[in-house]
Amino acid sequence: MSNYITTYTRRHFDPVNPEPADMDIKDIAHALSMICRGNGHVSSFWSVGEHCILCAKEAAAKGYADRLVLAALLHDASECYMSDVPRPLKQNMKQYKEQENHLLDVLYTKFLGTPLSEEEEKLIKDIDNALLWYDLKYLLDEELEERQPKLHVEPDYTVRAFSEVEKEYLEIFKRYKI
Template identity: 65%
Template sequence: MSDCITTYTGRHFDPLHPEEALICIEDIAHALSLICRGNGHVKSFFSVGQHCILCAREAAARSYSSRLSLAALLHDASECYMSDVPRPFKKSLMDYLKQEEKLLKIIYRKYLGSALSQEEDMKLKSIDNDLLWYDLKYLLGETPAEPKPAIHITVDYTVLPFKTVEEEYLKLFRQLSSRIGQ
Protein backbone atom coordinates (compact mmCIF):
# COMPACT_ATOMS: atom_id res chain seq x y z
CA MET A 1 0.00 0.00 0.00
CA SER A 2 1.31 3.42 -0.94
CA ASP A 3 2.23 6.19 1.50
CA CYS A 4 0.46 8.66 -0.79
CA ILE A 5 -3.02 10.08 -0.79
CA THR A 6 -4.87 10.49 -4.06
CA THR A 7 -6.05 14.07 -4.37
CA TYR A 8 -9.19 15.41 -6.01
CA THR A 9 -7.24 16.13 -9.22
CA GLY A 10 -5.71 12.62 -9.22
CA ARG A 11 -2.25 13.47 -7.93
CA HIS A 12 -0.47 11.01 -5.64
CA PHE A 13 0.78 13.14 -2.76
CA ASP A 14 2.91 12.00 0.17
CA PRO A 15 2.22 14.42 3.05
CA LEU A 16 5.38 13.27 4.85
CA HIS A 17 7.55 13.97 1.80
CA PRO A 18 5.71 16.81 0.06
CA GLU A 19 6.72 17.82 -3.44
CA GLU A 20 5.98 21.41 -4.37
CA ALA A 21 5.15 20.44 -7.95
CA LEU A 22 2.28 18.22 -6.74
CA ILE A 23 0.63 20.95 -4.65
CA CYS A 24 -2.42 22.14 -6.54
CA ILE A 25 -4.72 25.05 -5.67
CA GLU A 26 -7.72 23.16 -7.08
CA ASP A 27 -7.04 20.32 -4.64
CA ILE A 28 -6.74 22.80 -1.78
CA ALA A 29 -9.95 24.67 -2.64
CA HIS A 30 -11.90 21.46 -3.14
CA ALA A 31 -10.75 19.68 0.01
CA LEU A 32 -11.05 22.70 2.30
CA SER A 33 -14.61 23.30 1.09
CA LEU A 34 -15.50 19.81 2.33
CA ILE A 35 -13.64 19.78 5.67
CA CYS A 36 -15.77 20.95 8.58
CA ARG A 37 -14.45 23.39 11.18
CA GLY A 38 -14.23 22.23 14.76
CA ASN A 39 -13.83 18.58 13.81
CA GLY A 40 -17.55 18.62 12.97
CA HIS A 41 -18.63 19.63 16.48
CA VAL A 42 -20.57 22.67 15.32
CA LYS A 43 -24.26 23.57 15.19
CA SER A 44 -24.20 23.66 11.40
CA PHE A 45 -21.65 22.81 8.74
CA PHE A 46 -19.01 25.50 8.24
CA SER A 47 -16.01 24.57 6.17
CA VAL A 48 -12.34 25.30 6.67
CA GLY A 49 -12.54 26.87 3.20
CA GLN A 50 -15.18 29.34 4.39
CA HIS A 51 -13.01 30.16 7.41
CA CYS A 52 -9.99 30.80 5.17
CA ILE A 53 -12.04 33.09 2.92
CA LEU A 54 -13.13 35.08 5.99
CA CYS A 55 -9.49 35.32 7.15
CA ALA A 56 -8.41 36.65 3.75
CA ARG A 57 -11.24 39.20 3.74
CA GLU A 58 -10.36 40.31 7.26
CA ALA A 59 -6.70 40.74 6.27
CA ALA A 60 -7.77 42.93 3.35
CA ALA A 61 -10.18 44.88 5.59
CA ARG A 62 -7.27 45.58 7.95
CA SER A 63 -5.44 47.05 4.94
CA TYR A 64 -2.80 44.34 5.04
CA SER A 65 -0.92 43.58 1.85
CA SER A 66 -2.32 41.35 -0.88
CA ARG A 67 0.49 38.94 0.03
CA LEU A 68 -0.76 38.68 3.61
CA SER A 69 -4.37 38.39 2.44
CA LEU A 70 -3.31 35.49 0.21
CA ALA A 71 -1.40 33.96 3.12
CA ALA A 72 -4.59 34.20 5.18
CA LEU A 73 -6.47 32.36 2.44
CA LEU A 74 -3.79 29.66 2.41
CA HIS A 75 -3.06 29.43 6.15
CA ASP A 76 -4.93 26.13 6.55
CA ALA A 77 -3.99 24.72 3.12
CA SER A 78 -1.88 21.99 4.71
CA GLU A 79 -5.15 20.53 6.04
CA CYS A 80 -6.01 19.62 2.45
CA TYR A 81 -3.29 16.99 2.71
CA MET A 82 -3.10 16.34 6.47
CA SER A 83 -6.68 16.91 7.62
CA ASP A 84 -7.86 19.27 10.33
CA VAL A 85 -6.89 18.49 13.90
CA PRO A 86 -8.55 20.45 16.75
CA ARG A 87 -6.20 22.91 18.46
CA PRO A 88 -6.35 21.38 21.97
CA PHE A 89 -5.21 18.01 20.59
CA LYS A 90 -2.87 19.38 17.92
CA LYS A 91 -0.71 21.04 20.61
CA SER A 92 0.33 17.59 21.82
CA LEU A 93 1.24 16.24 18.38
CA MET A 94 4.82 17.45 17.94
CA ASP A 95 5.51 15.37 14.82
CA TYR A 96 2.25 16.55 13.24
CA LEU A 97 3.10 20.18 14.01
CA LYS A 98 6.56 19.81 12.42
CA GLN A 99 5.11 18.20 9.29
CA GLU A 100 2.36 20.82 9.09
CA GLU A 101 4.89 23.65 9.37
CA LYS A 102 7.12 22.05 6.73
CA LEU A 103 4.21 21.60 4.31
CA LEU A 104 2.84 25.09 4.92
CA LYS A 105 6.27 26.62 4.21
CA ILE A 106 6.33 24.77 0.88
CA ILE A 107 2.81 25.99 0.06
CA TYR A 108 3.74 29.58 0.94
CA ARG A 109 6.93 29.34 -1.11
CA LYS A 110 4.94 28.05 -4.09
CA TYR A 111 2.17 30.65 -3.95
CA LEU A 112 3.79 33.61 -2.13
CA GLY A 113 7.42 33.23 -3.21
CA SER A 114 8.67 32.74 0.36
CA ALA A 115 7.65 31.74 3.86
CA LEU A 116 6.03 34.32 6.11
CA SER A 117 8.08 36.73 8.14
CA GLN A 118 7.64 36.70 11.91
CA GLU A 119 5.57 39.90 11.68
CA GLU A 120 3.33 38.46 8.95
CA ASP A 121 2.88 35.28 10.95
CA MET A 122 1.85 37.26 14.05
CA LYS A 123 -0.71 39.29 12.08
CA LEU A 124 -2.13 36.12 10.55
CA LYS A 125 -2.39 34.38 13.93
CA SER A 126 -4.23 37.41 15.29
CA ILE A 127 -6.83 37.20 12.51
CA ASP A 128 -7.17 33.43 12.96
CA ASN A 129 -7.63 33.80 16.74
CA ASP A 130 -10.11 36.66 16.36
CA LEU A 131 -12.26 34.62 13.98
CA LEU A 132 -11.98 31.58 16.26
CA TRP A 133 -13.73 33.67 18.94
CA TYR A 134 -16.69 34.07 16.57
CA ASP A 135 -16.64 30.36 15.70
CA LEU A 136 -16.81 29.43 19.36
CA LYS A 137 -19.64 31.89 20.00
CA TYR A 138 -21.80 31.27 16.93
CA LEU A 139 -20.92 27.74 15.79
CA LEU A 140 -20.64 26.18 19.24
CA GLY A 141 -22.78 28.50 21.39
CA GLU A 142 -19.94 29.11 23.85
CA THR A 143 -19.04 32.45 25.34
CA PRO A 144 -15.25 32.72 25.18
CA ALA A 145 -13.50 34.17 28.23
CA GLU A 146 -11.64 36.70 26.10
CA PRO A 147 -13.40 39.95 25.16
CA LYS A 148 -15.10 40.03 21.76
CA PRO A 149 -12.44 41.02 19.23
CA ALA A 150 -13.09 43.87 16.84
CA ILE A 151 -13.16 42.65 13.28
CA HIS A 152 -13.79 44.60 10.09
CA ILE A 153 -15.96 42.17 8.13
CA THR A 154 -19.36 40.63 8.60
CA VAL A 155 -19.08 37.01 9.65
CA ASP A 156 -21.75 34.91 7.96
CA TYR A 157 -22.24 31.30 9.01
CA THR A 158 -24.73 30.46 6.28
CA VAL A 159 -24.41 26.86 5.17
CA LEU A 160 -23.22 27.00 1.57
CA PRO A 161 -22.88 24.25 -1.02
CA PHE A 162 -19.29 23.05 -1.14
CA LYS A 163 -19.06 23.94 -4.85
CA THR A 164 -19.94 27.57 -4.06
CA VAL A 165 -17.17 27.73 -1.43
CA GLU A 166 -14.69 26.02 -3.75
CA GLU A 167 -15.42 28.49 -6.55
CA GLU A 168 -15.25 31.49 -4.21
CA TYR A 169 -11.93 30.25 -2.80
CA LEU A 170 -10.45 29.88 -6.30
CA LYS A 171 -11.76 33.27 -7.42
CA LEU A 172 -10.23 35.00 -4.38
CA PHE A 173 -6.99 33.07 -4.88
CA ARG A 174 -6.75 34.28 -8.50
CA GLN A 175 -7.51 37.88 -7.54
CA LEU A 176 -4.92 37.98 -4.78
CA SER A 177 -2.29 36.07 -6.76
CA SER A 178 -2.58 38.52 -9.64
CA ARG A 179 -2.00 41.43 -7.25
CA ILE A 180 1.25 39.98 -5.91
CA GLY A 181 2.48 38.85 -9.31
CA GLN A 182 2.55 35.11 -8.62
Protein backbone atom coordinates in the same frame (compact mmCIF):
# COMPACT_ATOMS: atom_id res chain seq x y z
CA MET B 1 0.41 0.48 0.57
CA SER B 2 1.49 3.69 -1.06
CA ASN B 3 3.16 6.68 0.57
CA TYR B 4 0.86 9.18 -1.11
CA ILE B 5 -2.71 10.37 -1.21
CA THR B 6 -4.61 10.80 -4.45
CA THR B 7 -5.98 14.32 -4.64
CA TYR B 8 -9.12 15.70 -6.24
CA THR B 9 -7.15 16.54 -9.42
CA ARG B 10 -5.79 12.96 -9.35
CA ARG B 11 -2.27 13.91 -8.35
CA HIS B 12 -0.26 11.64 -6.09
CA PHE B 13 0.82 13.74 -3.14
CA ASP B 14 3.20 12.65 -0.40
CA PRO B 15 2.40 14.84 2.65
CA VAL B 16 5.60 13.69 4.40
CA ASN B 17 7.84 14.63 1.45
CA PRO B 18 5.82 17.36 -0.28
CA GLU B 19 6.74 18.35 -3.81
CA PRO B 20 5.56 21.81 -4.85
CA ALA B 21 4.80 20.54 -8.37
CA ASP B 22 2.20 18.19 -6.85
CA MET B 23 0.32 21.03 -5.10
CA ASP B 24 -2.67 22.43 -6.96
CA ILE B 25 -4.83 25.28 -5.71
CA LYS B 26 -7.88 23.41 -7.06
CA ASP B 27 -7.13 20.52 -4.68
CA ILE B 28 -6.79 22.93 -1.77
CA ALA B 29 -10.01 24.82 -2.55
CA HIS B 30 -11.97 21.61 -3.10
CA ALA B 31 -10.77 19.74 -0.02
CA LEU B 32 -11.01 22.69 2.37
CA SER B 33 -14.59 23.36 1.25
CA MET B 34 -15.47 19.82 2.36
CA ILE B 35 -13.63 19.68 5.71
CA CYS B 36 -15.76 20.77 8.67
CA ARG B 37 -14.36 23.14 11.29
CA GLY B 38 -14.19 22.05 14.91
CA ASN B 39 -13.86 18.38 14.01
CA GLY B 40 -17.56 18.49 13.11
CA HIS B 41 -18.65 19.64 16.58
CA VAL B 42 -20.60 22.65 15.34
CA SER B 43 -24.30 23.47 15.16
CA SER B 44 -24.22 23.65 11.36
CA PHE B 45 -21.61 22.82 8.76
CA TRP B 46 -18.88 25.43 8.49
CA SER B 47 -15.92 24.45 6.39
CA VAL B 48 -12.25 25.16 6.85
CA GLY B 49 -12.49 26.73 3.39
CA GLU B 50 -15.12 29.23 4.55
CA HIS B 51 -12.99 30.03 7.59
CA CYS B 52 -10.00 30.71 5.31
CA ILE B 53 -12.13 32.88 3.02
CA LEU B 54 -13.26 34.92 6.01
CA CYS B 55 -9.64 35.25 7.21
CA ALA B 56 -8.63 36.53 3.76
CA LYS B 57 -11.51 39.01 3.70
CA GLU B 58 -10.51 40.27 7.15
CA ALA B 59 -6.88 40.69 6.02
CA ALA B 60 -8.05 42.62 2.95
CA ALA B 61 -10.41 44.79 5.05
CA LYS B 62 -7.49 45.63 7.35
CA GLY B 63 -5.62 46.89 4.29
CA TYR B 64 -2.95 44.20 4.37
CA ALA B 65 -0.78 43.64 1.31
CA ASP B 66 -1.92 41.09 -1.27
CA ARG B 67 0.72 38.66 0.01
CA LEU B 68 -0.87 38.64 3.49
CA VAL B 69 -4.40 38.34 2.11
CA LEU B 70 -3.24 35.30 0.17
CA ALA B 71 -1.40 33.97 3.25
CA ALA B 72 -4.61 34.28 5.25
CA LEU B 73 -6.45 32.33 2.55
CA LEU B 74 -3.74 29.63 2.61
CA HIS B 75 -3.05 29.49 6.35
CA ASP B 76 -4.92 26.18 6.78
CA ALA B 77 -4.03 24.77 3.34
CA SER B 78 -1.95 22.01 4.94
CA GLU B 79 -5.21 20.58 6.29
CA CYS B 80 -6.26 19.56 2.78
CA TYR B 81 -3.40 17.06 2.92
CA MET B 82 -3.20 16.35 6.67
CA SER B 83 -6.79 16.90 7.88
CA ASP B 84 -7.96 19.32 10.55
CA VAL B 85 -6.79 18.38 14.04
CA PRO B 86 -8.39 20.28 16.95
CA ARG B 87 -6.02 22.73 18.67
CA PRO B 88 -5.95 21.02 22.09
CA LEU B 89 -4.79 17.80 20.47
CA LYS B 90 -2.48 19.42 17.92
CA GLN B 91 -0.62 21.29 20.67
CA ASN B 92 0.45 17.92 22.08
CA MET B 93 1.52 16.38 18.78
CA LYS B 94 5.09 17.58 18.27
CA GLN B 95 5.85 15.53 15.15
CA TYR B 96 2.51 16.43 13.54
CA LYS B 97 3.09 20.13 14.23
CA GLU B 98 6.61 19.96 12.77
CA GLN B 99 5.29 18.23 9.64
CA GLU B 100 2.46 20.74 9.33
CA ASN B 101 4.88 23.68 9.63
CA HIS B 102 7.13 22.16 6.97
CA LEU B 103 4.19 21.59 4.65
CA LEU B 104 2.99 25.17 5.18
CA ASP B 105 6.47 26.49 4.38
CA VAL B 106 6.44 24.52 1.12
CA LEU B 107 2.91 25.78 0.32
CA TYR B 108 3.80 29.40 1.09
CA THR B 109 6.98 29.13 -0.97
CA LYS B 110 5.05 27.73 -3.94
CA PHE B 111 2.23 30.28 -3.82
CA LEU B 112 3.90 33.32 -2.19
CA GLY B 113 7.56 32.90 -3.15
CA THR B 114 8.84 32.44 0.42
CA PRO B 115 7.65 31.16 3.79
CA LEU B 116 6.05 33.70 6.11
CA SER B 117 8.20 35.82 8.38
CA GLU B 118 7.55 35.70 12.12
CA GLU B 119 5.79 39.07 11.88
CA GLU B 120 3.56 37.84 9.03
CA GLU B 121 2.76 34.64 10.95
CA LYS B 122 1.71 36.74 13.96
CA LEU B 123 -0.62 38.92 11.86
CA ILE B 124 -2.27 35.83 10.34
CA LYS B 125 -2.51 34.10 13.75
CA ASP B 126 -4.20 37.20 15.21
CA ILE B 127 -6.88 37.04 12.48
CA ASP B 128 -7.22 33.27 12.92
CA ASN B 129 -7.69 33.64 16.69
CA ALA B 130 -10.21 36.47 16.32
CA LEU B 131 -12.29 34.41 13.91
CA LEU B 132 -12.07 31.37 16.20
CA TRP B 133 -13.82 33.51 18.84
CA TYR B 134 -16.67 34.15 16.35
CA ASP B 135 -16.75 30.49 15.26
CA LEU B 136 -17.25 29.42 18.87
CA LYS B 137 -19.94 32.06 19.45
CA TYR B 138 -21.96 31.50 16.29
CA LEU B 139 -21.41 27.78 15.76
CA LEU B 140 -21.55 26.60 19.39
CA ASP B 141 -23.20 29.47 21.32
CA GLU B 142 -20.08 29.54 23.48
CA GLU B 143 -19.13 32.82 25.12
CA LEU B 144 -15.43 33.06 25.79
CA GLU B 145 -14.08 35.06 28.70
CA GLU B 146 -11.87 37.06 26.37
CA ARG B 147 -13.30 40.29 25.01
CA GLN B 148 -15.02 40.09 21.67
CA PRO B 149 -12.40 40.88 19.02
CA LYS B 150 -13.14 43.73 16.63
CA LEU B 151 -13.47 42.63 13.04
CA HIS B 152 -13.45 44.71 9.88
CA VAL B 153 -15.85 42.28 8.16
CA GLU B 154 -19.19 40.87 9.23
CA PRO B 155 -19.05 37.08 9.60
CA ASP B 156 -21.87 35.27 7.81
CA TYR B 157 -22.35 31.68 8.93
CA THR B 158 -24.98 30.81 6.34
CA VAL B 159 -24.52 27.25 5.15
CA ARG B 160 -23.53 27.19 1.48
CA ALA B 161 -22.96 24.49 -1.10
CA PHE B 162 -19.44 23.07 -1.23
CA SER B 163 -19.13 24.17 -4.86
CA GLU B 164 -19.92 27.80 -3.93
CA VAL B 165 -17.21 27.82 -1.26
CA GLU B 166 -14.71 26.21 -3.62
CA LYS B 167 -15.52 28.76 -6.33
CA GLU B 168 -15.15 31.74 -3.98
CA TYR B 169 -11.87 30.37 -2.60
CA LEU B 170 -10.47 30.13 -6.15
CA GLU B 171 -11.76 33.61 -7.04
CA ILE B 172 -10.00 35.15 -4.02
CA PHE B 173 -6.84 33.23 -4.87
CA LYS B 174 -6.87 34.56 -8.45
CA ARG B 175 -7.59 38.12 -7.30
CA TYR B 176 -4.64 38.24 -4.90
CA LYS B 177 -2.25 35.85 -6.66
CA ILE B 178 1.30 37.16 -6.64
